[in-house]
Amino acid sequence: MPDLLLELFSEEIPARMQAKAADDLRRMVTDKLVAEGLVYEGAKAFATPRRLALTVHGIPARQADLKDERKGPRVGGPDAAIAGFLKATGLSSIEEAQIQRDPKKGDFYIALIEKPGRATIDVLAEILPVIVRTFPWPKSMRWGARSAKSGSLSWVRPLHAITVTFGLETEEPDVVKFSIDGIETGQTTFGHRFMAPQAIAVRRFEDYEAKLLDAKVVLDPERRKDTIVTDARTLAQAQNLELVEDQVLLDEVSGLVEWPVVLMGSFDKEFLSIPGEVIRATIRNNQKCFVVRDPSSEKLANKFVLTANIEASDGGSAIIAGNERVIRARLSDAKFFYEADLKTKLEDRLPKFEQIVFHEKLGTQGERIKRIERLAAEIAPLVGADVEKTKRAAHLAKADLLTDVVGEFPELQGLMGKYYALAQGEDASVAAASEEHYKPQGPNDRVPTDPVSVAVALADKIDTLVGFWAIDEKPTGSKDPYALRRAALGVIRTISENKLRVRLSSLFERLLKDAGVYLAQRAPKIASGVGKTVVTPHQDDLLSFFADRLKVQLREQGARHDLVDAVFALGNQDDLLMVVRRVEALGKFLDSDDGKNLLAGTKRASNILIIEEKKDKRTFDGAPDAALYRLDEEKALAKAIAQVKTEASAAVAKEDFAAAMGAMAKLRPAVDAFFDKVKVNDDDANVRENRLKLLNEIRAATRAVADFSRIEG
Numbered sequence: 001m002p003d004l005l006l007e008l009f010s011e012e013i014p015a016r017m018q019a020k021a022a023d024d025l026r027r028m029v030t031d032k033l034v035a036e037g038l039v040y041e042g043a044k045a046f047a048t049p050r051r052l053a054l055t056v057h058g059i060p061a062r063q064a065d066l067k068d069e070r071k072g073p074r075v076g077g078p079d080a081a082i083a084g085f086l087k088a089t090g091l092s093s094i095e096e097a098q099i100q101r102d103p104k105k106g107d108f109y110i111a112l113i114e115k116p117g118r119a120t121i122d123v124l125a126e127i128l129p130v131i132v133r134t135f136p137w138p139k140s141m142r143w144g145a146r147s148a149k150s151g152s153l154s155w156v157r158p159l160h161a162i163t164v165t166f167g168l169e170t171e172e173p174d175v176v177k178f179s180i181d182g183i184e185t186g187q188t189t190f191g192h193r194f195m196a197p198q199a200i201a202v203r204r205f206e207d208y209e210a211k212l213l214d215a216k217v218v219l220d221p222e223r224r225k226d227t228i229v230t231d232a233r234t235l236a237q238a239q240n241l242e243l244v245e246d247q248v249l250l251d252e253v254s255g256l257v258e259w260p261v262v263l264m265g266s267f268d269k270e271f272l273s274i275p276g277e278v279i280r281a282t283i284r285n286n287q288k289c290f291v292v293r294d295p296s297s298e299k300l301a302n303k304f305v306l307t308a309n310i311e312a313s314d315g316g317s318a319i320i321a322g323n324e325r326v327i328r329a330r331l332s333d334a335k336f337f338y339e340a341d342l343k344t345k346l347e348d349r350l351p352k353f354e355q356i357v358f359h360e361k362l363g364t365q366g367e368r369i370k371r372i373e374r375l376a377a378e379i380a381p382l383v384g385a386d387v388e389k390t391k392r393a394a395h396l397a398k399a400d401l402l403t404d405v406v407g408e409f410p411e412l413q414g415l416m417g418k419y420y421a422l423a424q425g426e427d428a429s430v431a432a433a434s435e436e437h438y439k440p441q442g443p444n445d446r447v448p449t450d451p452v453s454v455a456v457a458l459a460d461k462i463d464t465l466v467g468f469w470a471i472d473e474k475p476t477g478s479k480d481p482y483a484l485r486r487a488a489l490g491v492i493r494t495i496s497e498n499k500l501r502v503r504l505s506s507l508f509e510r511l512l513k514d515a516g517v518y519l520a521q522r523a524p525k526i527a528s529g530v531g532k533t534v535v536t537p538h539q540d541d542l543l544s545f546f547a548d549r550l551k552v553q554l555r556e557q558g559a560r561h562d563l564v565d566a567v568f569a570l571g572n573q574d575d576l577l578m579v580v581r582r583v584e585a586l587g588k589f590l591d592s593d594d595g596k597n598l599l600a601g602t603k604r605a606s607n608i609l610i611i612e613e614k615k616d617k618r619t620f621d622g623a624p625d626a627a628l629y630r631l632d633e634e635k636a637l638a639k640a641i642a643q644v645k646t647e648a649s650a651a652v653a654k655e656d657f658a659a660a661m662g663a664m665a666k667l668r669p670a671v672d673a674f675f676d677k678v679k680v681n682d683d684d685a686n687v688r689e690n691r692l693k694l695l696n697e698i699r700a701a702t703r704a705v706a707d708f709s710r711i712e713g
Contacts, residue, residue, distance in 0.1 A: 001041070004029075004056040004124065005165045005173070005205045007189055008132065011050065011157035015255025017138060018047035018221070021156070024136055025054050032127040037063050038120055046219045048258045049309075050193070053219060055205035059166075063117030072109035075099060082109070089113055121166050124176045128164065132180055146181050153181040163189050165204060173203050191215025192259055194310050216259040216311075224254040231262035232290055232305045239264070241292040241301050244280065253288050257309040265289075265320040269302045271331040274338050275419050276300040281409040282334045287327055337404035345424055346399035346417065353398070361471045361519065368463065369398055375511070376459035382502050383458070385451035386429070393433035394456045396421060400434060414438045429453070440490050443556070447494045457494055458502070461487040466508060469542050470515035488549040495576045496553075504546065505574035508539035543574055550576065554583060562712045563587055569707035578655065585657035586706050594665035601671035602708040605695040608680055612692055620692040628690040633670075633677045640670035641697045648704040660705050671698060 041058025
């Protein structure tokens with residue numbers, strides 16, 4: 001079957017937009033093909049700085065013929081209905097319609113419509129211009145004389161040529177003919193801007209890719225990345241160094257070049273007195289270069305790796321010299337900033353935070369730092385941290401935000417605070433907290449482990465959550481402008497991975513009340529509205545948010561979300577470590593035969609109770625009357641429930657959830673026997689009520705470990 005080749009050749013596309021643009025092109029074209037009934041075999045898109053390209057394999061040469069049967073009005077119906085039917089179906093007269101006979105509903109007109117399929121090349125000529133005109137660039141522009149006209153083409157950068165061919169592999173392909181703003185489609189592309197700028201005639205994807213390679217253009221971005229990283233490693237190894245790999249930078253650099261040429265430059269050793277992260281940020285951000293290090297010491301070397309887009313006649317000497325000149329200037333600036341920062345103590349920077357607003361309703365950064373300081377001191381004993389060190393760490397943790405280096409490189413916040421704190425003689429734990437209190441910043445980032453860092457990290461995130469909860473700025477749908485979901489996951493991971501016992505409910509309750517008082521005192525009109533009192537959010541709402549985040553976390557680890565629901569439904573489950581352990585034990589129990597059968601029996605008991613409670617408009621609480629037991633199975637179940645309650649409660653009190661689940665397993669035989677032999681809805685009303693109370697006891701007994709009604713299955 002025929003293949004499609006499409007290339008959109010333009011001025012340089014920003015590197016950050018290329019991957020998504022290639023994917024958008026593939027998606028838009030293939031979606032349109034499928035919508036037109038043209039199912040393809042495969043598609044792949046590519047991007048370079050100057051082109052988007054797409055190949056689609058195995059497209060039918062034409063659409064299938066369609067046959068459609070449309071039901072019309074009743075025979076003898078109104079003239080207007082018949083006229084509308086003829087217009088809708090394209091029939092010239094009602095005699096062309098067939099009659100469908102129905103003994104019950106009467107006779108109806110039927111139109112049999114045959115629509116011949118169109119040639120795929122004609123379909124492509126129709127859909128491709130629409131795709132080009134509606135392409136979803138984040139930013140686009142108009143250019144040239146046509147830009148003044150309404151409806152002129154908008155593209156990320158000026159579009160110069162459109163190559164579109166379609167045909168069988170064994171035949172000369174056809175050009176898909178159309179024109180957009182004076183750009184006529186053809187089968188001509190262009191090579192590297194400097195090394196092979198001449199026009200190139202192409203037919204299909206295979207010779208298109210090969211001819212581009214001959215013209216110094218590597219079409220596949222993954223191949224460009226492989227070339228860059230392989231050559232960079234080789235250059236580093238030749239100097240007994242190793243490349244500091246950077247996937248984000250590699251993705252960007254591969255989008256800046258069509259023919260990657262990797263070179264190595266150097267800078268003065270005096271700059272190695274700057275922290276390595278500052279050197280790397282300077283070289284990375286300003287020149288898009290990689291740094292290298294000594295593998296034995298893990299310290300940076302005074303070398304860097306750059307990626308050029310040309311094979312220079314001088315072997316790249318001028319390119320290297322130019323980059324060295326710029327990097328020397330940038331490192332000189334960074335060294336000046338760093339040394340200037342060291343002249344001012346972190347403590348002396350703090351008063352400026354009183355003039356910096358954190359949030360209109362939540363006060364200044366200075367007020368927030370004081371809140372974090374108090375909360376960190378409260379958390380410190382719970383996590384085994386020294387209180388005074390924790391207070392000091394919280395006091396200084398944000399100070400580096402006002403330094404010159406962090407102003408230049410915001411991604412170094414916290415890290416620079418650690419360096420400055422160590423330089424001014426602070427305790428190592430205090431210094432480390434400046435960096436670690438921001439962690440974890442993502443699912444793959446590590447959590448803080450030093451007790452002082454843990455206390456400050458928890459205080460920072462909890463203050464953020466409580467504050468925005470207090471002013472009702474909660475995440476909604478996909479919107480989370482203050483990254484509260486990430487903050488909650490950070491609290492959960494920090495607690496669970498450090499195996500900490502921190503009860504959140506009472507902490508949230510007090511903090512929310514404090515926040516309500518603060519809001520009322522600071523800005524009553526903002527906080528509560530004129531004539532209204534402050535409504536303090538309940539801690540249960542915030543705990544529910546944590547439960548949702550915990551579900552996400554545990555689900556990513558393979559746990560079931562319904563088990564988290566079942567544990568949180570017990571109430572007072574604000575010790576996240578215990579929730580995790582209980583969920584883990586519950587999951588293992590339900591994977592066993594005893595667990596599965598007990599779950600089925602418990603659900604059966606719950607379903608019967610729901611029906612009968614609704615019927616009687618009452619609940620069946622209270623202890624069953626042993627005198628009303630008629631059958632041995634009732635007595636055995638009552639005895640098993642009493643034993644399980646005692647053993648499970650004792651195990652839960654010892655936080656031995658595996659033992660609690662083991663106790664639950666003892667219920668299974670008695671529950672199975674009860675449902676096999678006992679009729680719950682006995683004719684004797686008293687016996688019926690007593691048996692329903694016994695079912696309620698099953699439900700109550702299992703609630704020692706979880707609310708089984710919340711468990712699926």
